[in-house]
Structure formats: C-alpha cells, structure tokens
Amino acid sequence: MGKIAQELLAEVRAYVGGLGPTVAEFISPWAEDLAERHIESTSLACLRHLDACAANAEGTAGEEIARLLAERGQRLRWGQTYTVDDFGQGFIDNYGWLELVGTRGHFANENVACGFLVLGPNLHYPDHHHEAEEIYIPLTGGALWRKGDGDFELRAAGEVIHHPSNTNHAMKTGEEPLLALFLWRGGPLAARSTVTGKAD
Numbered sequence: 001m002g003k004i005a006q007e008l009l010a011e012v013r014a015y016v017g018g019l020g021p022t023v024a025e026f027i028s029p030w031a032e033d034l035a036e037r038h039i040e041s042t043s044l045a046c047l048r049h050l051d052a053c054a055a056n057a058e059g060t061a062g063e064e065i066a067r068l069l070a071e072r073g074q075r076l077r078w079g080q081t082y083t084v085d086d087f088g089q090g091f092i093d094n095y096g097w098l099e100l101v102g103t104r105g106h107f108a109n110e111n112v113a114c115g116f117l118v119l120g121p122n123l124h125y126p127d128h129h130h131e132a133e134e135i136y137i138p139l140t141g142g143a144l145w146r147k148g149d150g151d152f153e154l155r156a157a158g159e160v161i162h163h164p165s166n167t168n169h170a171m172k173t174g175e176e177p178l179l180a181l182f183l184w185r186g187g188p189l190a191a192r193s194t195v196t197g198k199a200d
C-alpha cells in the first residue's frame with residue numbers, strides 16, 4: 001500500500017510546487033520528509049467516478065495525479081464527513097475525500113493537510129465553511145464553484161481557488177464528476193465544516 005501513497009505524494013509535491021510561489025509556499029511545512037502512516041485502505045462508492053475524472057484531466061498538468069488515483073486509488077483510505085442525514089443518500093453515494101497528508105492521513109503533518117475530493121455528476125455541495133484557510137485546485141473542469149455571496153462560476157482544471165478562514169463556499173457539478181486537490185492550514189485540520197447552505 002505504501003508505494004501508491006508515496007508516488008502520489010511525489011506527484012503532489014511537484015504539481016503544487018509548480019503552481020507559483022504563493023501556492024508552493026503553502027506546502028513549505030513539508031520541507032522535511034513526512035512520516036508515513038500505514039493505515040488501512042477503505043473504499044467508497046464515489047470511486048467509480050475516478051476513471052471519468054482521469055479521462056477529463058488528460059492533457060492537463062494534473063493528469064498523472066488523476067491517473068494514479070483512478071488506477072490505484074482504491075488502495076488508499078477514503079472517508080466521509082457527512083452522513084445521509086446531512087444531504088441524503090444520493091450525496092453519500094457520490095462523495096468522498098482522501099487525506100494524503102495531515103493529522104490522520106497517509107503522511108503525518110500537523111500544519112498543512114492535503115487531499116482530494118470526489119463529487120459525482122449533478123451534485124450540489126451546499127455552502128459550508130471552516131476555520132482553516134483552504135486552497136482548492138480542481139483537477140477536472142466543468143464544475144461550478146461559489147465563494148462567499150458570489151455567483152457560481154465555472155472553474156477550469158488547474159485554477160487555484162482560495163478560501164480564507166471561515167469563508168463560505170459551495171460546488172455544483174454538471175454532467176462530469178469532479179476531482180479536486182485541497183490544501184488546509186491555519187485551523188484544526190480534521191474539523192467538520194459548518195454547513196449553512198441547503199441541499200437541493
């Protein structure tokens with residue numbers, strides 16, 4: 001199991017490091033080697049969307065990350081923060097995240113967490129916020145993203161989306177599933193988001 005996590009981390013370091021100094025600075029607390037945790041893999045229904053995500057990411061800088069997740073992501077530990085009671089069964093069957101680095105994920109770091117979010121097609125992840133400052137980078141295009149009180153905006157693969165501490169954000173997918181990389185710092189890294197929006 002270790003090898004896929006290590007390959008993914010190497011790809012993430014290169015990808016995030018190539019997004020310019022502001023984003024690269026986010027992972028400066030990873031300057032040292034990160035201790036690997038040997039945690040059990042867990043699968044989720046949403047992983048069935050990873051092949052489509054990898055196809056969508058082809059030709060972009062994040063294609064190798066998407067390919068690794070599609071081919072061997074099932075060997076990693078996926079989780080969910082929400083339950084059926086929050087957003088319904090349709091959401092739970094089409095949503096999940098993987099913490100690659102952080103306080104509980106495959107590599108240990110107490111300062112900056114990093115992982116991936118998967119959302120299936122035609123899904124609405126309602127307004128939510130958290131204390132940690134966040135950067136999202138969609139690895140697939142086609143989803144709509146909203147920040148604060150703004151409108152939903154179409155974001156392309158590779159765009160850097162910054163959410164300051166406690167700023168509401170929401171996503172809506174279209175016909176394609178979404179795979180996005182996230183980075184968190186400056187707040188409790190395993191905190192559950194506060195949801196203020198309503199599911200459709």
Ligand SMILES: [Fe+2]
Pocket residue numbers: 129130134163169
């Ligand atoms: Fe967030």
